[in-house]
Amino acid sequence: MKTPAIIVATALLSQAAFADGHEDRTGWPESFTVATASQGGTYFAYGSGWANLVAEELGISGGGEVTGGPGQNMALVHTGDAQFGMTTMGPAAEAIAGESPIAPGLQMTNACAMFPMYQTPFSVTTLASSGITAISEIPEGARIGFGPAGSTSDTYFPRMMDTLGVNYERRNGSWSDLGGQLQDGLLDVIAFAAGVPVPAVSQLEVQTDVNIIEFTAEEQATIMEAFPVAAYAIAESTYSTLEADARSVSMWNFAIANCDLPNSFVKAVVDIIMSDNERMMNIHKAARTTVPENWDKNAGVIAWHPGAAEWFIENAGADIPADQIHSK
Known part of the structure; x- marks a missing residue:
């Protein structure tokens, strides 16, 4: 009643x-x-x-x-x-x-x-101290965190990295855990597929200096041809680290x-x-x-x-x- x-x-x-x-x-x-x-x-x-x-x-x-x-x-x-x-x-x-x-x-x-x-952009984050500023600069055998096993990021980002010729060691975990591992030097790169701003990246920005790496125009075109994604730009205002919009690709949610x-x-x-x-x-x-x-x-x-x-x-x-x- x-x-x-x-x-x-x-x-x-x-x-x-x-x-x-x-x-x-x-x-x-x-x-x-x-x-x-x-x-x-x-x-x-x-x-x-x-x-x-x-x-x-x-x-x-x-x-x-x-x-x-x-x-x-x-x-x-x-x-x-x-x-x-x-x-x-x-x-x-x-x-x-x-x-x-x-x-x-x-x-x-x-x-x-x-x-x-919203659209899920695919983006790459490293510590500024790593010296990595482009996908092509990711070193051979880099430890890359792709998010939780079976997630959109884990399903598609490794394939994207393969397509772009990146050789890596695959790691999985929650975004917050991977952010901590990156900060502690246990990972070299995190490959995020998540709506922006990603809380883990925002938290990293507060605690340390990071590089948010965009795709080149050629890399973007290659990925769009191979996967069900569209062109996307991560707005400069999304993160304090960015000094301009960052070229990316995205998938709708x-x-x-x-x-x-x-x-x-x-x-x-x-x-x-x-x-x-x-x-x-x-x-x-x-x-x-x-x-x-x-x-x-x-x-x-x-x-x-x-x-x-x-x-x-x-x-x-x-x-x-x-x-x-x-x-x-």
């Missing part, structure tokens, strides 16, 4: 775009989990932030969970072990096709698109929902995230692209959750074909 306070809150919230969703909570879970990635990375900060925002707004217990990143998140959301998660388009496409290294042969088609997040979640629940969550970008920017600066008009960055890779599709069609004029919306 609702208390008077909850009844008042519900009445006030009925003015929002997802009013119907709040009035009918049939089948809504009592709590939810957002699958993120390792601590020290953007996924954890961004995902935990929006999980807390949604929990507060809807009056439901919820929070972020540390995971191995996009590939594992697809599996957790597909099976329903996590209600929500975040993924990058490359690992998502592999998972849906049954080609994920997490579970080869399993087509993870019960993870649905919910809302666009989307929030995902278990396809069996009630339409009204997912629609309510999407409205909270997409209707106030300033709140999202307060969670993480990468959220500047978490805006309705970027719905098309899904590009048909992940089937839309019906509740999310309904919100974007009604509020963003999205032209989402019926065959790209999950059918329950």
Whole structure:
């Protein structure tokens, strides 16, 4: 039975775009989990932030969970072990096709698109004391940290380094751990694939001098030809170390929902995230692209959750074909 306070809150919230969703909570879970990635990375900060925002707004217990990143998140959301998660388009496409290294042969088609997040730039960080200022200067057998095993960074960055002719010793770990190892001289390079600013890099900047290494135009073109990425520039304002925009490549990220979640629940969550970008920017600066008009960055890779599709069609004029919306 609702208390008077909850009844008042519900009445006030009925003015929002997802009013119907709040009035009918049939089948809504009592709590939810957002699958993120390792601590020290953007996924954890961004995902935990929006999980807390949604929990507060809807009056439901919820929070972020540390995971191995996009590939594992697809599996957790597909099976329903996590209600929500975040993924990058490359690992998502592999998972849906049954080609994920997490579970080869399993087509993870019960993870649905919910809302666009941001682009993940691929960038390289070293200590200034290393003297490394370019990809071509990375020494033979350099110890490179590629992030958590199975993450987007670990899946694609080693292949990119191979393509660019870099010979390295591969290391894995959480971004915060790798940042500490770089500072302690246990690593030579960290190859980040994460929304910017990456918390671990920002922390390193405070504690020591670093080099943030950009791709050359030729290296960028080579990577774009070989991998599902687009050209990207890390803005000078992102890090105090940068003196100009840094040339990079990027891959889009989307929030995902278990396809069996009630339409009204997912629609309510999407409205909270997409209707106030300033709140999202307060969670993480990468959220500047978490805006309705970027719905098309899904590009048909992940089937839309019906509740999310309904919100974007009604509020963003999205032209989402019926065959790209999950059918329950």
